[in-house]
Structures are given as C-alpha cells and as structure tokens.
Amino acid sequence: MNDQTHLIVGPGALGRLLAMHLADVVPVVLAGRRALPAEQILTTPEGAQRSRRLAVAELENLPAATPVCLHLTTKAYAAEAAYAAAMARLPGAPTLVLWQNGYQIQPELERRHPGPVVCASTTEGAWVNGDDAVTHAGRGITYLGDLANRHASACRELADLLGQAGLAAEAVEDIETRLWHKLAVNAAINPLVARFRIRNGQLRDRPFRPMVERIIAEVASILASEHVPPPTAGWHALVWQVIAATAKNRASMLQDVMAGRPTEREAILGPLLAAAQRHGIAAPCLSELDASLAQARPLQR
Numbered sequence: 001m002n003d004q005t006h007l008i009v010g011p012g013a014l015g016r017l018l019a020m021h022l023a024d025v026v027p028v029v030l031a032g033r034r035a036l037p038a039e040q041i042l043t044t045p046e047g048a049q050r051s052r053r054l055a056v057a058e059l060e061n062l063p064a065a066t067p068v069c070l071h072l073t074t075k076a077y078a079a080e081a082a083y084a085a086a087m088a089r090l091p092g093a094p095t096l097v098l099w100q101n102g103y104q105i106q107p108e109l110e111r112r113h114p115g116p117v118v119c120a121s122t123t124e125g126a127w128v129n130g131d132d133a134v135t136h137a138g139r140g141i142t143y144l145g146d147l148a149n150r151h152a153s154a155c156r157e158l159a160d161l162l163g164q165a166g167l168a169a170e171a172v173e174d175i176e177t178r179l180w181h182k183l184a185v186n187a188a189i190n191p192l193v194a195r196f197r198i199r200n201g202q203l204r205d206r207p208f209r210p211m212v213e214r215i216i217a218e219v220a221s222i223l224a225s226e227h228v229p230p231p232t233a234g235w236h237a238l239v240w241q242v243i244a245a246t247a248k249n250r251a252s253m254l255q256d257v258m259a260g261r262p263t264e265r266e267a268i269l270g271p272l273l274a275a276a277q278r279h280g281i282a283a284p285c286l287s288e289l290d291a292s293l294a295q296a297r298p299l300q301r
C-alpha cells in the first residue's frame with residue numbers, strides 16, 4: 001500500500017464493484033474481516049464477465065501505511081466498527097469516503113475523522129455471488145460531496161477518477177439534501193416491503209397504497225421541520241416514480257429480513273424518528289414500522 005492507494009473496507013457488493021473498477025486506474029487494496037479470494041469475477045449489466053486479480057487483505061493485517069482514500073463500503077450498522085478497525089492500523093488521516101445509505105454514520109464520522117470526509121450517494125446496483133464474484137446489476141450515478149462544503153476539489157478529483165474507472169460520478173454541493181432525499185424514498189418503500197414481504201410494485205395496490213401515502217406525509221412534515229428542501233417534483237411524485245421504476249425488485253431490506261440478517265432500519269428510520277422527536281412531530285406510521293422491524297424474524301421455511 002502506498003500514498004496513492006485506495007483502501008476499500010467492506011468487501012461486499014458495493015466494495016467489490018468499486019474495487020473491480022478503480023483497480024483499472026489506481027492501486028487498490030480490498031480489505032475485510034476475512035480475506036477473500038484475490039481472483040474476482042465481475043459480471044457487467046450487459047452480462048459480460050471479466051476477471052481480475054485484486055490486492056486483498058484482512059483488516060487485522062493491514063500494512064501500516066496511509067492510503068490516499070479510505071472507502072467504507074460496509075452496511076451502515078457496521079461502518080463504525082469497520083472505521084475503528086481500519087483507523088487503528090493506519091498511521092495518518094486519509095480522505096474518508098462514506099458509501100452508506102441512510103443519514104446516521106455520515107454526520108458522526110464527519111465530526112470525528114481527522115481528515116476530509118466525503119459522502120457518496122449512489123444509484124449503482126450490485127450484488128455478490130459468493131466470495132469470488134460480483135454482479136453489476138444496473139448502472140447508476142454516484143454523487144459526491146462533503147457536509148460542510150470544505151473539500152470541493154477532493155470531491156471533483158474523486159468524481160473524475162470514478163469516471164475514468166467507468167462509474168459515472170458527479171461532485172455536488174448539496175450532498176446532505178441528496179442523502180436525505182434518498183433516505184426519504186428508502187423510508188417510504190423499504191420498511192413496508194420488508195414488513196409485508198412484498199415486491200416494490202405491490203405497494204401500488206391496496207391495502208399498501210394508503211400506507212405509503214401516510215408515510216410520505218409523515219416524512220415530508222419531518223423533513224420540512226429540518227429545512228430539507230423537497231424534491232422538485234414533490235415527495236409523492238418522487239416516491240411513486242421510484243416504486244414504478246423498481247416495481248419488480250425485492251428491496252435489500254426485504255432480502256435482509258428474509259435471510260435473518262440485520263437491516264439498515266436504524267440508519268434510515270432512526271434519523272427521521274430523532275428529528276420527529278426534536279420537533280414534537282407525531283410519526284405513528286414510522287414508529288410502528290420501526291418497532292415491527294426491530295422484532296423481525298426470518299420466515300420459517
């Protein structure tokens with residue numbers, strides 16, 4: 001690892017997608033709690049396959065050198081532990097890039113990390129196929145920005161680099177708004193589909209449609225109190241547009257519940273419920289969904 005290396009911690013779907021692309025243009029080390037096979041296969045959205053040998057490492061055995069960028073690509077609930085484990089082994093303060101959904105770990109690590117912190121909000125879609133393969137399911141775009149707008153040039157450089165690596169990216173000055181918007185859409189879709197174990201498109205039918213409408217109303221009122229500007233088309237149009245575009249999908253939160261894995265419930269519903277409490281806003285639908293997901297158990301097969 002040298003001072004031009006991009007260290008990617010969290011070797012799951014997004015981490016491997018990023019590693020397989022960035023390794024074309026910069027030195028990359030992909031690190032996790034356990035070492036993955038160095039030979040990894042990427043299936044592109046068009047169905048083509050390419051393999052590449054990556055530098056892989058266990059967090060425990062990271063070389064004591066500071067990379068230029070530390071990308072955290074774990075789920076939101078694991079980001080804190082992954083950050084602590086990586087930083088315990090790195091002597092300096094790399095640019096930290098946070099790829100998590102939700103809006104929980106971002107302000108927290110922005111306060112604590114001694115170097116620049118960049119937040120990434122991505123619509124790329126990927127999943128893993130075992131330990132040695134990743135599928136790039138759908139191309140999207142990654143928005144990069146920092147919460148205090150102090151690192152615009154670092155965001156632009158990173159966006160350029162991702163572009164060279166074949167992942168569309170744009171540096172933006174309103175990343176906080178974009179993170180809240182994505183969180184709002186996730187909050188209106190994911191907990192409901194996970195709770196009722198349905199595909200996204202089924203939200204358009206009864207009895208779910210009025211539930212979605214009530215959640216949108218709660219989310220809109222909470223975000224207005226936080227002075228988060230609404231999307232240009234309005235909250236209802238945005239949420240229903242995403243539901244239509246992802247109608248056949250099983251949301252990752254649903255897949256996590258079905259598999260008995262933890263969900264990103266706290267990173268998505270937590271910030272909304274905390275804001276509701278701060279402003280004295282009732283959020284009965286969100287609270288009820290949060291409580292039911294906290295107790296979610298996988299289906300008996």
Ligand SMILES: NC(=O)c1ccc[n+]([C@@H]2O[C@H](COP(=O)([O-])OP(=O)(O)OC[C@H]3O[C@@H](n4cnc5c(N)ncnc54)[C@H](OP(=O)(O)O)[C@@H]3O)[C@@H](O)[C@H]2O)c1
Nearest residue numbers: 010011012013014033074075076078081082100101125126
């Ligand atoms: N996948 C997508 O298409 C996509 C799109 C947009 C946004 N996102 C967001 O990106 C984030 C990552 O999602 P993902 O789908 O890539 O998740 P994922 O496939 O579950 O990958 C998470 C990775 O983090 C590793 N990990 C967990 N705890 C760790 C720790 N303490 N230290 C180091 N590594 C650790 C896991 O390894 P183990 O095998 O050790 O558990 C796993 O390899 C999430 O916030 C998600 O919402 C994902």
